[in-house]
Amino acid sequence: MERYYQPEIECASREQILAWQNERLVKQVRNVWDNVPYYRKKMEEKGLTPDDIKGVADLHKLPFVTKDDLREAYPYGLVARPLKDCVRIQSTSGTTGKRVVAFYTQHDIDLWEDCCARAIVAAGGTNEDVCQVSYGYGLFTGGPGLNGGSHKVGCLTIPTSSGNTERQIMFIKDLNATILCCTPSYAAYLGESMKEMGMSPEDIPLKAGIFGAEAWSEEMRQDIQKTLGIKAYDIYGLTELSGPGVSFECSAQTGMHINEDHFIAEIIDPNTGEVLPDGTQGELVFTSITKEAFPLLRYRTRDICVLSREKCPCGRTHVKMSKPRGRSDDMLIIKGVNVFPSQIETVLIAQGYQANYQMIVDRVNNSDTLEVMVEMTPENFSDNLGKITEMEKHLVSALKAMLGIYAKVRLVAPKTIARSEGKAVRVIDKRKI
Amino acid sequence: MTVYQISVFLENRTGQLAEITKILGDNQIDMRAISIAETADYGVLRLIVDQPQKTTSILLSQGFVLSQTPVVVVTVPDQPGGLAPVLQLIADGGIDIEYMYSLFTHKEGNAYMVFRVSDDEKFTSLLAQNGIAVANRQELGITD
Numbered sequence: 001m002e003r004y005y006q007p008e009i010e011c012a013s014r015e016q017i018l019a020w021q022n023e024r025l026v027k028q029v030r031n032v033w034d035n036v037p038y039y040r041k042k043m044e045e046k047g048l049t050p051d052d053i054k055g056v057a058d059l060h061k062l063p064f065v066t067k068d069d070l071r072e073a074y075p076y077g078l079v080a081r082p083l084k085d086c087v088r089i090q091s092t093s094g095t096t097g098k099r100v101v102a103f104y105t106q107h108d109i110d111l112w113e114d115c116c117a118r119a120i121v122a123a124g125g126t127n128e129d130v131c132q133v134s135y136g137y138g139l140f141t142g143g144p145g146l147n148g149g150s151h152k153v154g155c156l157t158i159p160t161s162s163g164n165t166e167r168q169i170m171f172i173k174d175l176n177a178t179i180l181c182c183t184p185s186y187a188a189y190l191g192e193s194m195k196e197m198g199m200s201p202e203d204i205p206l207k208a209g210i211f212g213a214e215a216w217s218e219e220m221r222q223d224i225q226k227t228l229g230i231k232a233y234d235i236y237g238l239t240e241l242s243g244p245g246v247s248f249e250c251s252a253q254t255g256m257h258i259n260e261d262h263f264i265a266e267i268i269d270p271n272t273g274e275v276l277p278d279g280t281q282g283e284l285v286f287t288s289i290t291k292e293a294f295p296l297l298r299y300r301t302r303d304i305c306v307l308s309r310e311k312c313p314c315g316r317t318h319v320k321m322s323k324p325r326g327r328s329d330d331m332l333i334i335k336g337v338n339v340f341p342s343q344i345e346t347v348l349i350a351q352g353y354q355a356n357y358q359m360i361v362d363r364v365n366n367s368d369t370l371e372v373m374v375e376m377t378p379e380n381f382s383d384n385l386g387k388i389t390e391m392e393k394h395l396v397s398a399l400k401a402m403l404g405i406y407a408k409v410r411l412v413a414p415k416t417i418a419r420s421e422g423k424a425v426r427v428i429d430k431r432k433i
Numbered sequence: 434m435t436v437y438q439i440s441v442f443l444e445n446r447t448g449q450l451a452e453i454t455k456i457l458g459d460n461q462i463d464m465r466a467i468s469i470a471e472t473a474d475y476g477v478l479r480l481i482v483d484q485p486q487k488t489t490s491i492l493l494s495q496g497f498v499l500s501q502t503p504v505v506v507v508t509v510p511d512q513p514g515g516l517a518p519v520l521q522l523i524a525d526g527g528i529d530i531e532y533m534y535s536l537f538t539h540k541e542g543n544a545y546m547v548f549r550v551s552d553d554e555k556f557t558s559l560l561a562q563n564g565i566a567v568a569n570r571q572e573l574g575i576t577d
Contacts, residue, residue: 376442376475376498383440383502383549384531385470385477411475413444415496 002251002314005121005153006114009261010316017260017317022055024289025264029053029062032295035080038073039297056264059287060275065299070100070240079103081293091139092239102239103293109148111290115237115245115259116149122250122257122314123208123233125179127154132175134168134182134190135213137161141243142213146181149245155179162186165193172204180209184216184224184232188355191227201229210235212244215324215342219349221253234323240299241288247321252313255320262290265319266298267307278307284321302327332427334361335368337405341426344372344407347398351391352379358417359407362430370407372399375414434569435503437485438547442498443469443476453478456495462488465573466547468534481506481536481547486577504547505556506536506573508566511544519546522559528552538573545573 004010012020030050032039042063043049052061070078079086081103088104104112125131131150135142143161150157158171162182168190171177180187187209194204206228212235224232236256237244246263247256258265263286267276270283284301288294303324312320326340333339345355353374360371380391392409399407418425443449450469457464466481482488485501492499509515523530529551536545545568550556560567 376444378498378500381440381442381498381500383438383477383479383500385472386531388442388475388477389472411442411444413442413446413449413496414498416444 003121003124003126004316005118010118010257010318012261012317014317018056020261021264021289024261025056025059025287026050026053028287028289028291028295029297031080032297036078036295038069038077042069059264059266059298062287062298064273064285065296067100067300067302075101078296079293080295081105086293089139090141090144090239090243100240102242104242105292108242108292108294111262112145112242112245113148113152115242115248115262116145116235117152118149118259119210119233119235119245119248120146120149120153120155120179122248122316123179123210123231124251125150125153125155125208129153129155129178130158130176131155131179131181132158132160132168132172132177134160134162134180134186135244140213141237141239142181142183145237145243145245146210150179150181165190166197169194169197169199169204172206173199176205178205178207180206180228180230182209182211183213184211184220185214185355187211187224187228187232188220191224192354195227201227204229206230208233210248212236215326215340215345217342217346217349217355218323219346220355223349223355236321236324238286238299238301240294240296241286242291246286250312250314250316254312255308255322257312257314257316257318257320258307260318263288265307265321267305268300270300270302270304278309278319281306281325284324304331332359332361332429334370334403335405337403339370339403339405343402344399347395347402348374351395351398353377353395354414356417357426359427360430361427368431370403370405371410372407373410373412373417375417376411377414434571436481436506436547436568436570436573436575437501438504438549439480439482439485439488439492440500440502441478441480441492443471443478445471445474445476450478453492453497456491457482457488460487460491462491463574465538465575466534466536466545468532468547470532479532479534479547481573481575483574484577485575502549503553504549505553505560506568507546507548507560508540508543508568509546511539511542515544516546518563519560519565522563522565523548523550523556526552526555526559528556528559536573540572 033050086103092100133146137143209232233249235248237246247258266285267282276282284303305324306322308320358373362369463483468479531549
């Protein structure tokens with residue numbers, strides 16, 4: 001039977017959700033107009049006043065907020081509460097060189113942790129569970145968010161943070177961890193390390209994992225579920241909006257329910273900014289309607305996905321988003337073709353390789369080149385060079401079929417591609433250097 | 434008493450081979466034969482050693498990808514034309530050679546050739562019928 005952390009909210013009627021959104025949006029627009037000069041200026045430039053926004057139907061009138069705005073307003077320009085009311089700062093990992101600093105009141109933290117608690121309960125968590133949080137703690141939102149959510153559910157929480165893989169495995173085994181929270185690439189790495197230590201899924205008590213903070217494919221899910229013997233749930237979030245828990249997967253595992261009582265989601269055409277109908281692929285835009293310290297209106301996430309309002313068998317009524325199919329800024333244009341790293345991952349896992357890879361994009365004689373470094377696995381190795389070459393050819397043609405362009409494959413020895421315990425570096429684009 | 438070859442995946446990187454041979458040396462492992470098949474980007478190192486089990490576990494623990502492959506080691510007279518009859522047998526028997534290489538070790542006017550062929554059983558019976566000796570592990574000093 002499906003369990004919920006806040007059933008009256010998670011299973012509320014669509015009318016009720018819309019009523020919450022209308023009321024909270026109007027209040028939030030008034031709040032930023034009164035308290036954030038940066039927003040007031042942006043609204044005035046469009047000739048808007050708070051009176052123009054009477055509900056969700058008027059949302060499209062508001063200007064977008066982008067990462068550039070966050071950078072320009074850094075550090076306090078978008079803060080809507082006096083700093084004496086703020087209790088926490090979190091920051092993005094800065095992988096793209098654009099560090100974002102977000103502020104929280106105690107109320108903001110409470111709501112954020114509620115969102116994470118919803119995700120843990122959706123993954124089957126109760127106060128009987130032992131929840132190991134192997135996301136990084138500190139400025140990164142992964143650790144603190146899931147840690148707070150785990151406390152709210154009443155799980156016995158193991159705050160291992162990331163790193164020290166052998167200790168992670170020892171704690172899972174010795175302290176009977178039943179739920180694991182970390183990035184999917186780290187989950188895959190833990191599975192691989194366990195295998196090396198001669199352990200099988202039956203040797204550990206884990207039953208579920210909540211994995212997010214980076215893109216992962218359906219194939220990678222199957223892989224992790226098999227090697228760890230668990231059900232693997234996706235969780236989505238952004239530091240800008242709070243952190244993990246903006247949306248989360250339920251038992252159906254067919255998309256992530258967006259916590260619509262806190263966030264209004266829109267899908268837009270990334271080129272024109274036009275709002276697209278549900279079911280259309282486009283860039284995800286969020287408006288945080290309950291945030292006190294760091295409210296964002298129509299924030300462009302750069303994540304490309306699809307929203308679905310189809311009835312979910314889990315009973316939750318909140319809209320579902322697909323796994324992001326790529327980021328409009330992760331998307332590479334190689335030989336004029338759009339390439340997402342997640343496509344390569346899909347092919348690799350289907351061909352029996354590890355999802356650990358690195359793409360090297362370069363420009364040689366004014367022509368783009370793509371090389372994919374792939375680690376050799378014991379399963380794909382043979383004493384017969386011809387057989388290896390054959391497998392390599394299969395991989396090249398599978399990549400060609402997926403991407404539409406030729407990618408050179410370079411087989412490398414195991415563990416030669418750096419594994420990070422935070423986010424994996426998948427792309428080296430030498431054209432930019 | 435089948436002889437097993439250890440096949441190791443080699444990335445085409447400076448020092449890879451030196452690294453492996455140093456590991457073997459440090460662990461007092463004696464090589465009987467070494468052969469490499471390569472493309473521009475990677476290769477397969479094939480080894481016959483005196484302690485194949487020990488070698489396998491050491492290399493695995495160092496993170497190498499490898500496999501063990503049964504091979505046939507044939508005693509061949511170390512003189513002009515010594516190898517030709519063996520190859521003729523293989524050709525007449527319709528057997529394909531995947532690869533072959535020689536051992537460092539010699540014995541009383543004989544050399545040893547390592548064969549990996551498409552049909553081991555047929556190959557060994559043809560050798561036996563024609564009085565060509567196949568070397569076993571004791572003869573090659575393979576201990577584990």
